[in-house]
Amino acid sequence: MTAPATATVRTRWAPSPTGLPHVGNIRNALYSWLLARRFGGQFILRLEDTDRERYDAASEHAIVHSLRELGLDYDEGPRVGGPVGPYIQSERLDHYRTVADALIASGSAYPCFCSRERVQGVREARQKANIHPFGYDRQCRGLSAAEVSRLLAEGASHVVRFAVPLDGETRFHDEVRGTIVYPNRELDDHVLLKSDGFPTYHLAHMVDDRLMGITHVIRSEEWLPSSPRHVLQHEALGWELPKYVHPGLIQGRDPQSGKVAKLSKRHGAVFVGEYLDQGYLPEALLNFLALLGWSPGGDRELMTRDELVELFALEGINSSPSVFDLEKLNWMNGVYIRGLDRPELVERCLKHLIDAGLTGCDPDADERAFLGEVLSLEQERMKTLAEAPALASFFFGDLPEYDEASVKKRLKTASAGPALDAAAERLSAAPTWDVAGVELAVRESAGALGVKPGEVIHPVRVATTGKMVGPGLFETLAVLGRDRVLRRIRHARAEFAG
RNA sequence: GGCCCGUUCGUCUAGGGGUCCAGGACGCGUGGUUCUCAGCCACGAGAUCAGGGGUUCGAAUCCCCUACGGGCUACCA
Numbered sequence: 001m002t003a004p005a006t007a008t009v010r011t012r013w014a015p016s017p018t019g020l021p022h023v024g025n026i027r028n029a030l031y032s033w034l035l036a037r038r039f040g041g042q043f044i045l046r047l048e049d050t051d052r053e054r055y056d057a058a059s060e061h062a063i064v065h066s067l068r069e070l071g072l073d074y075d076e077g078p079r080v081g082g083p084v085g086p087y088i089q090s091e092r093l094d095h096y097r098t099v100a101d102a103l104i105a106s107g108s109a110y111p112c113f114c115s116r117e118r119v120q121g122v123r124e125a126r127q128k129a130n131i132h133p134f135g136y137d138r139q140c141r142g143l144s145a146a147e148v149s150r151l152l153a154e155g156a157s158h159v160v161r162f163a164v165p166l167d168g169e170t171r172f173h174d175e176v177r178g179t180i181v182y183p184n185r186e187l188d189d190h191v192l193l194k195s196d197g198f199p200t201y202h203l204a205h206m207v208d209d210r211l212m213g214i215t216h217v218i219r220s221e222e223w224l225p226s227s228p229r230h231v232l233q234h235e236a237l238g239w240e241l242p243k244y245v246h247p248g249l250i251q252g253r254d255p256q257s258g259k260v261a262k263l264s265k266r267h268g269a270v271f272v273g274e275y276l277d278q279g280y281l282p283e284a285l286l287n288f289l290a291l292l293g294w295s296p297g298g299d300r301e302l303m304t305r306d307e308l309v310e311l312f313a314l315e316g317i318n319s320s321p322s323v324f325d326l327e328k329l330n331w332m333n334g335v336y337i338r339g340l341d342r343p344e345l346v347e348r349c350l351k352h353l354i355d356a357g358l359t360g361c362d363p364d365a366d367e368r369a370f371l372g373e374v375l376s377l378e379q380e381r382m383k384t385l386a387e388a389p390a391l392a393s394f395f396f397g398d399l400p401e402y403d404e405a406s407v408k409k410r411l412k413t414a415s416a417g418p419a420l421d422a423a424a425e426r427l428s429a430a431p432t433w434d435v436a437g438v439e440l441a442v443r444e445s446a447g448a449l450g451v452k453p454g455e456v457i458h459p460v461r462v463a464t465t466g467k468m469v470g471p472g473l474f475e476t477l478a479v480l481g482r483d484r485v486l487r488r489i490r491h492a493r494a495e496f497a498g
Numbered sequence: 499g500g501c502c503c504g505u506u507c508g509u510c511u512a513g514g515g516g517u518c519c520a521g522g523a524c525g526c527g528u529g530g531u532u533c534u535c536a537g538c539c540a541c542g543a544g545a546u547c548a549g550g551g552g553u554u555c556g557a558a559u560c561c562c563c564u565a566c567g568g569g570c571u572a573c574c575a
Contacts, residue, residue, distance in 0.1 A: 016575050051574055116573065127499075127571085134500070134571060159573050177503075186501050186571090194573040201575050225502055225570040248504070249569070262569070288510090291523095295511055299522045318511085321568060325509045328524040338537080380537045410534095442533090457533040469535035 009041030010215050013067075013074075014205060016048040017060040020271040023324060024220065024250040024263040026066065027289045031247065032218045033072045034290070034312040041215070045077030046208060047088045050198045066272045070282045071305065076212075084212045089204050096199035099207050099237070100160045100192050108236035109192055111158045112140040113151055135188030136161065160193035162202070162233060170228040175216075175245045176317045182228040190229055206230050209242055216314075218245040221321070222262065245314060247293045248321040260323055268324055279352060279385025280329065284336040288329045292322045302335065330383045337382045342372040349375055349388040356389035358396050373479045377471035391470075395480065399491060400466030410462040411496040419456045420463055420493045422449050424486055433482045439474040463492030 013029035015021060021029075036043035045067065049055055067074060076082025086092055103109035114122075119136055127134045141163060143151075151158070164187045171181045192203040199207070209217060224246050234241050251260040252268025263269040275285055287303055295318070296303070296311040303311065340348065346368055353359045359367060378391040394400035410416065422445035430441040446456040461473050464485055470476060477485050 191573050222569055301523055320504050331524055454533055
């Protein structure tokens, strides 16, 4: 795609603060952000808080927080402001009222005084009798002007509905799907303004997109069926359509039934904050999410944020749904963790180590250096940062936690005792305590006993780390330090080895 | 039920009429490296491109039908 010659690209992410943002929501934010950054435009955050019943202040914070943690900076929005604010819908109610009035004046909308109960009853009856459209039966659309003003004067509760054309069809272009055709007779007269004076999504989003100069509306497939309503509203107002982009949905699998469906509590919807807390790196999450429904073409998979911006294009977006695959995210996160340099690795793991009580909340330079040595030994084994404490805990404290199976296999054997004794003796005498020094000591112990190095290495590993899996033994011993190593070997010798 | 959208290895995907008896990645299996695990490297299994009809000299690629999957069907977004 080529950059629009005249208008600059302006995209938005417009979540409603009714729940914490999950990866499905964030992917749309990502695509919107990427498009804006790719073409040097603006990315806007707008809060669609028009549902007073479901409003949740915590999710509002989570939305802003998640974007910040992921580094998806917005040019305009709540807190930062901007030229076409406010960016919170509840603060711009008059705009929606104005547009609704204009629509009423031109005959494209009308007040509806029907009760919720009647509307619901009608809907059910029509659906059962297969009368199209299934929803509202347009009773109030035929009200005389006199009747309307009488009811209005009485202060009768009402909503404002859009007058959908009775026949014909609505067609529009979707950037990833091509032409979409929708028969108008399937569309009932949807609500524009609720009885509490708040707009519905149908009205609010398009008014704001217009007023905020949004050029590309990126939202998932679930919005496709209501798009013709939005197109019709634009036509009624004589407004130019933004470009519509409807990527396929992200689906999750229900562990019970194995069936896939739109991400939801039951179907694997995990909040982004949770992934971040679990130690998934923002850059890995973004890279992975970008690939769920988009591809740069070819074999390219690992991409930095900048590369993503550089390569992103609407053409690569997929119209078919995709299943969120945690296994692949785990792999990718591991790749990114392995790419971290030592100070970064320490920085990112710090929170988890502190929470686990392995280090103080403000480690000094020496402690950080030690953490760096420890973590880089475990780095290649980490799938998430949260695994750091469990993997590295044996580096801390007097004694490690001894794993029963490991002890049984490597320490409670006839050869373990002599091996530990020999190792302890040579290690205590080792002239230098570094990788080469301890390696020499351990190998000489084996030589003296006339056994293979493994016969000493394995018992020493369990004696000093408590487990039979872990980083290379010599590197481990070097970091552990002579005192700790000898103490542990002697303890294991006395405690376990026959 | 109705309408809309979708359908390439288990999963994410490349591919857009001949170079595809379909390529890459995750996962899986085997082997190598090695003190274990991990990592890394190599190899392998895995898709009659949902099925059926067309169009064409030629179709994963274009058209139609069917099946299946998903979405929507609120004074929620």
